[in-house]
Amino acid sequence: MVPDVSFSLEDKSVPSLISTENIKTAVGIDVGLKEFLTTNTGETISVPKFYRKSQSNLARKQKKVSRKEIGSNNWRAAQNRIARLHQHIARQREDFHYKTAHKLVRENDLIAVEDLNIRGLARNTKLSKSIYDVARGAFIEKLNAVAVKRGIHVIKVSPHNTSQNCSNCGHKVPKTLSVRTHxxxxxxxxxxxxxxAAINILNKALNEVGIILSACGGLGVSQPVFA
Ligand SMILES: [Zn+2]
Structure with missing residues (x-):
């Protein structure tokens, strides 16, 4: 039999996006400070403990190096230990991001997220906040890369009022960052x-791609959400 060359070429190519009418499951995610992310059904994914542990370990090591004589052998050794730990943390974060991205892509045909580029401009630009946004941005990039390979939609929506507006009736309910309940x-x-916020993010994305939520259907991650 003659091998089907065109088929094998096609096989390797990136799949096309799932057509809108075939989208059966969708999730809205809010990337936050308290939890790594929260979905529209209230499911949360926390920043893993091992990662937090490495970070406090790093803080300890940085304190230690500050007590050493600059340029001494001890100082150099301490610097090396910090560099290795930085690398370790970066790998842990990468691994956690990919695992989370794969889970979301496995379970959903459409994933709605906030457009962090817009958010950076819209919110305050304190240093800690921008570092936080860079880390979240790195996750969204990975999520995008994983989703594209499976033909899954990642819809980025404007963060405008996603945390302030009521996801049920649309009424604007102003709240500062410390207010944890809507x-x-x-x-x-x-x-x-x-x-x-995650429900608002999902609704914005569905609106964008022209999908109407069923009146009675929940916004379940694993259930069909459309009429
Ligand atoms: Zn309301």
Whole structure:
């Protein structure tokens, strides 16, 4: 039999995006400070403990090196230990990002996220905040790369009012970052702040691709969400 060359070439190429009418599952995610991410169903993925542990280990090592005489052998050895730990942390973070991305792509046909580039401009530009956004941005990039290989949609939406607006009735409920609960005075909806944001993010994305949510259907991650 003559091998089908055109087929094998096609096989290696990037799959096309799932067509809109074939999207059966969708998730909105809010990347946050308290949890690494929160979905529209309230599911959370925390920053792993081993990663936090490495970070406090790093802080300890940095304190130690500051007590050494600059240029001494001890100082150099301490610097080397810090460099190795930095590398270790970077690998751990990379691994965690990929695992999280693969899980989301496995479970969903469409993933809605905030466009962090817009967010950087819209929110305050304190240094700690921008470092946080860079890390989140790195995750979104990986999520995109993983999704493209599977034909899964990643829709980036404007973060404008995603945390302020009520995901149930649209009423604007202003809240500072320290307010962790969304409590709507108009429709009495009470939700975790990040969950409320994740629902708004999902709704924006579905709106963008022209999908209408079923009136009775939940926004379940694993259930069909469309009429
Ligand atoms: Zn409301």
């Amino acid at each position: 409590s709507c005075p108009k429709c009495k909806t009470v939700l975790d702040r990040d969950e409320n």
